[in-house]
Amino acid sequence: MQEELGFEAVSLHSLDEMGDVERDTLPFGVVGFAADTAVQVYNATEARMSGLDRTSVIGVPFFEAVAQCMNNFMVAQRFEDEPEIDAVVPYILTLRMRPTKVRLRLLASADTVRRYILIER
Amino acid sequence: MTERSSEEQLLEFLYACPVGLLECDAAGEIGMMNPHAMQHLLPLAGPRNAGNLFSALEQHAPELRSIIAAFGSATGRVCDGHRIFVELGAGRRTAAPKVIACTVVKLGPDRLMATLTDISQQVVQEQRLRQADTWFGSLLDGINDYAALTILPNGRIVAGDACFTRQTGYDVADVVGRDLSDVLKTDASGGDLRLDEQLFLAERDGWHLQEGWQQRADGERYWCQRLVVARSDCNESCPTGFSVVLRDVPRRAAAAEDLRRLLTRDHLTGAANRRHFSQVLEREQTQWRDLRHSLSLIVLDLDHFKVINDTHGHPVGDIVLRRVADVCAALLPPRGIFARLGGEEFGALLPRYDREQAIGLAEDLRTAVAAIKVETQGGILSLTASFGCATLDEAEGSIDVLIALADERLYAAKHAGRNQVFHSEAYAA
Numbered sequence: 001m002q003e004e005l006g007f008e009a010v011s012l013h014s015l016d017e018m019g020d021v022e023r024d025t026l027p028f029g030v031v032g033f034a035a036d037t038a039v040q041v042y043n044a045t046e047a048r049m050s051g052l053d054r055t056s057v058i059g060v061p062f063f064e065a066v067a068q069c070m071n072n073f074m075v076a077q078r079f080e081d082e083p084e085i086d087a088v089v090p091y092i093l094t095l096r097m098r099p100t101k102v103r104l105r106l107l108a109s110a111d112t113v114r115r116y117i118l119i120e121r
Numbered sequence: 122m123t124e125r126s127s128e129e130q131l132l133e134f135l136y137a138c139p140v141g142l143l144e145c146d147a148a149g150e151i152g153m154m155n156p157h158a159m160q161h162l163l164p165l166a167g168p169r170n171a172g173n174l175f176s177a178l179e180q181h182a183p184e185l186r187s188i189i190a191a192f193g194s195a196t197g198r199v200c201d202g203h204r205i206f207v208e209l210g211a212g213r214r215t216a217a218p219k220v221i222a223c224t225v226v227k228l229g230p231d232r233l234m235a236t237l238t239d240i241s242q243q244v245v246q247e248q249r250l251r252q253a254d255t256w257f258g259s260l261l262d263g264i265n266d267y268a269a270l271t272i273l274p275n276g277r278i279v280a281g282d283a284c285f286t287r288q289t290g291y292d293v294a295d296v297v298g299r300d301l302s303d304v305l306k307t308d309a310s311g312g313d314l315r316l317d318e319q320l321f322l323a324e325r326d327g328w329h330l331q332e333g334w335q336q337r338a339d340g341e342r343y344w345c346q347r348l349v350v351a352r353s354d355c356n357e358s359c360p361t362g363f364s365v366v367l368r369d370v371p372r373r374a375a376a377a378e379d380l381r382r383l384l385t386r387d388h389l390t391g392a393a394n395r396r397h398f399s400q401v402l403e404r405e406q407t408q409w410r411d412l413r414h415s416l417s418l419i420v421l422d423l424d425h426f427k428v429i430n431d432t433h434g435h436p437v438g439d440i441v442l443r444r445v446a447d448v449c450a451a452l453l454p455p456r457g458i459f460a461r462l463g464g465e466e467f468g469a470l471l472p473r474y475d476r477e478q479a480i481g482l483a484e485d486l487r488t489a490v491a492a493i494k495v496e497t498q499g500g501i502l503s504l505t506a507s508f509g510c511a512t513l514d515e516a517e518g519s520i521d522v523l524i525a526l527a528d529e530r531l532y533a534a535k536h537a538g539r540n541q542v543f544h545s546e547a548y549a550a
Contacts (some may be wrong), residue, residue, distance in 0.1 A: 051132045053125060065137045069159035092163060092171050097135055097153040099172045 007120045008088060012107045015041075015116055029119030037062045037076075040114060049121060051096045069094055070117070075106065083110040093119070141237030147230065149175035149186070161221055161237045165207065174235065180463040181205050181395065184388040185223065187439065191388075192227060199225040199233070204240070206396045218399070220244045268367040271352075274324075274360060276300045276316055288369050290338030301365065305345075306336040318412055323349040324360050325411075332370065344370050387461040389439055390446035398460035398468060402520050405472050409513045416513040417479035419469040420527040421449075421486065421506045424539040426465035429504065433497050441495055441504060448489045452482065468527075479510040483542040491540060505540035507531055 004010065007028045015023070015030065023030050024044035032041030039062050042054045052066070063071040070076055070091075078085060085108045093100050105118040125133075135142070141158030145151045151172050154162075159171070166177035175186045182205040192199045200223065207219040222240045227233055268285035272278050278301050281293040289305070296304050302316035313333035314322075323329040328350045335345040346368040351360035385397035393401075408414045423429075423445065430438040442465065449467065450459040458470040469486070471479055487508055495502040509530030516522035530543035537543070 050136070051129060052136070053129060056125065056129070056133060067156060068136070068139075069156035069163065071160050072164050074164065092159060094154050094156045094159045096132060097155055099151055099154060099159070 007103070007105060007118055010118075012086075012109050012112055012116060015107070016112060016114060028121075029117075031062065031067075031117045031119070032114045033062045033117075034114060037064070037079075039066065041116070046119060049095050049119065067093075067117075070104075075104065075117070078106060079108055079115055082108065084108065095121075142234075143174065143237070144232065144234050145174045146232065147189075149173045158235075158237050161239070165205075174233075178205065181207055182223070183461070183464045184394070185225070186435075187389045189225060189227075189233065190435075194227070196227050196229060199227050202240075204244075204396060206394075206399055208399070218244075266368060270301065270365040270367070272301050272363050272365055274320065274362065276302055276320065278304070279362065285367070288337075288367060289335075305367075307333060314408075314412075319347070319349050320363060322411060323351045323363060327351055335367075346370050387446075390443050390461050392446040392450060392467065393458050393460035395460065395462060398458060398462065398470065401458050401470055405470065406513065406518065406520055408472075409518055414473055415475050416523075417471040417474040417476060417510060418512075418523055418527045419471070419479055419483045419486065419508060419510050420462070420524075420531050421467050421469075421483075421490075421508045422531055422535070423465040423490075424505045424507055424535070426504075429502065433499065433502065437495065437497050437502070441493075441502070444493050444495060445490055445504075445506070448493060449486050452485055452489060474512075476510065476512050476515070479512065480542055480544065483508040483510050487540065487542055507534040507539050508542040509534055510542070 004014070005026065010026075015032070020041075020043070023041065026043060026045060029046030029049055030041060030043040031039060031046055033039050038059055039057050042052075042057045044054075047054050047057075050066070057066055060066060063076045070093075074089065074091070078087075085106045088103055088105045091102050091104045093102050095102075100121065103120045105116075105120075107116040107118070135155045138155050138157055141155065141161055143151050143154035143158045143162075151174055162174075162177045163171050165181050167180065169179060170176045178185055182203070185200075185203070188203070189199050202222040202224055205221040205223055207221060218241065219239065220241050220243075222238045223235060225233055225235045266284070266288075268282065268288045270278060270281045270285055278293075278296050278299055280297070283293075286292055291304060300316075305316075307313065307316060314329075314331055319329050319331060328348065330346065330348045332344065332346050334342050335347075336342055348366040348368075350364045350366075352362050352364055353360045385393055387394045405414070405416045409416055423441070426438065426441070429441055442461070445467065446459065446461065449469065453459050453469060454471065454474075456472045457474075460468050460470070462468045469482070471482065474482070487506060490504065490506045493504060495504075509527045509532070511523050511526035511530065513520075513523055516526055534541050534543040
C-alpha cells in the first residue's frame with residue numbers, strides 16, 4: 001500500500017481521488033492545476049517547502065505567479081504539447097529564493113482534466 | 122489578509138516578480154534567486170551548473186565573466202542591459218529570437234546583484250525602426266547630394282543628371298549606352314551584390330537599397346548607397362527600366378565606429394560577438410534564398426581548453442583565446458566573419474565559399490592554431506583545435522541545420538582524435 005503512494009509510483013487517478021487531508025500526508029509536494037494553469041491542489045508539504053500558504057495559491061495561474069522557473073520548454077511547454085505525460089525530471093527550483101535541486105514528476109492524461117506536478121526534495 | 126505573515130507576503134511578491142533577480146559572489150555562485158531568474162538560467166545552462174551565474178552563461182555570454190573581472194571600482198553598476206543573444210538561427214520562427222538583457226551591480230568585493238529580463242520583442246521592434254530609419258534617412262538627408270540615373274533592364278545607362286557628373290567624375294554624354302556596373306566598377310569581390318543581382322531584387326520587390334565600395338573616374342574609391350527602383354509603364358508587368366540613385370556616404374566617424382565595435386565585438390577577444398554573427402547569418406540566409414549565393418560555416422573548438430584554465434588559470438586561458446582569435450581572423454577573406462560563439466568555441470562565416478574552399482581554409486586555421494606558442498610561468502604552452510564545416514546548401518537554407526551539421530562534424534573530429542578537420546562525406550552532397 002505504501003509503495004503505491006510513493007513519489008514515482010502514485011498514479012494520477014489515485015491523486016485525483018484523494019482528499020486534501022490524505023494528500024497533505026504525502027512526503028512530497030503535490031500541485032494540481034487546470035488546463036488554464038489555475039492551481040486547484042496545493043498540499044501541505046509543498047506549502048512548507050515554498051513558504052506559501054495554500055489559500056494564497058489556490059486559483060492563481062501556476063506558471064505565471066508561483067512557478068515561473070518552470071515556465072519554459074522543459075516543463076510548462078510539455079503540458080501544452082503532450083496530452084499524456086508521466087515523466088520524472090531532475091530540476092532546480094528556487095524554493096524561498098534558494099536554488100534547490102529537486103526531482104519533478106509531471107503527470108497529465110487525456111481523460112483527466114487536472115494535471116499534476118510532484119516535487120521531491 | 123492580516124493572517125498572512127509579512128515573510129509570506131514577501132515570498133509571494135518574489136515568486137511572482139516578472140523580472141529575474143539574483144545575488145551571487147565574485148565567483149558567480151548564486152546565493153539567492155527568484156523563479157523568473159531560474160526560468161531563464163536553467164535552459165541556458167544545459168548540462169552545466171545552473172547554480173553558478175558564470176557557468177550557466179558560459180555558452181551564451183562568456184564575456185560576462187571578463188566584464189565583471191575587469192570592473193575596477195569597489196562598488197557600482199558593472200553593466201546595464203547587457204544583451205545576451207540566445208538563438209543564433211531563426212529557430213522555429215514561431216516567436217521572436219530570444220534576447221535577454223542582463224544588468225549587474227557590484228555591492229561589495231564578493232557580492233553581486235543581477236537582473237535578467239526578456240527583451241526579445243523590444244529587439245524586434247528596434248530592428249524594424251532601424252530599417253525604417255535608414256530608409257527615411259536616405260530619402261531626407263542632403264537631398265542635393267543625390268545622383269539620379271535611368272537605366273534599361275540590361276543595365277545600360279539612358280540618362281543621368283549633373284550630380285552624377287559631380288559625384289563620379291564622368292560626363293553623362295560619355296557614359297550613355299554603357300553598362301552602369303562597368304562604369305562604377307562596383308567591388309563585388311567581398312560579397313556585395315552585383316548590379317544585375319540588385320536589379321533582379323528590385324524587379325521582384327519594387328526597390329532595393331545597398332551600400333558598398335565604388336570607383337570614381339579618377340580611380341578613387343568611395344562608399345556609396347545605391348537605391349534601385351523599378352519603373353514600369355502603365356500595365357506592363359515587367360519593368361521597362363530602373364531609376365538609380367547614388368549617394369556618396371562618408372565613412373562613419375570615429376565615435377560611431379567605436380560604438381559599432383562595442384556592439385559587434387566580443388569583449389575579451391575582439392572577435393565578432395554572437396549578436397553580430399547572428400545578424401550576418403540572417404543577412405546571408407536572405408541572399409542564399411534570393412540569389413543562391415553559397416555560404417559556408419566553420420566551427421572550431423579548442424582541444425582540452427579546460428585543462429589550460431585549470432592548470433595555468435583564467436588569465437592564461439584568456440591570452441590563449443585572444444591569440445586564437447587574432448591568428449584566425451587574419452586568415453579570413455574580406456567578407457568573412459570570425460566570431461566567438463561560446464567559451465572556447467569560435468565560428469567563421471564565409472559568404473560565397475563552397476565546401477571545398479571552407480575545408481581548405483579550416484586546414485589553414487588548424488595549422489595556424491597548432492603553431493601558436495604562449496609563454497607561461499610553467500614553460501611554453503601550445504594548443505590545438507578541432508574543426509567542422511557545413512554549407513547552407515547542405516542545410517537547405519536552414520540556419521539551425523547549418524549550425525547543427527557543423528557542430529556534429531566538429532564532434533566527429535573530436536572523437537577521431539582532435540587537432541583535425543572533419544573531412545568525410547565530401548562527395549555525398
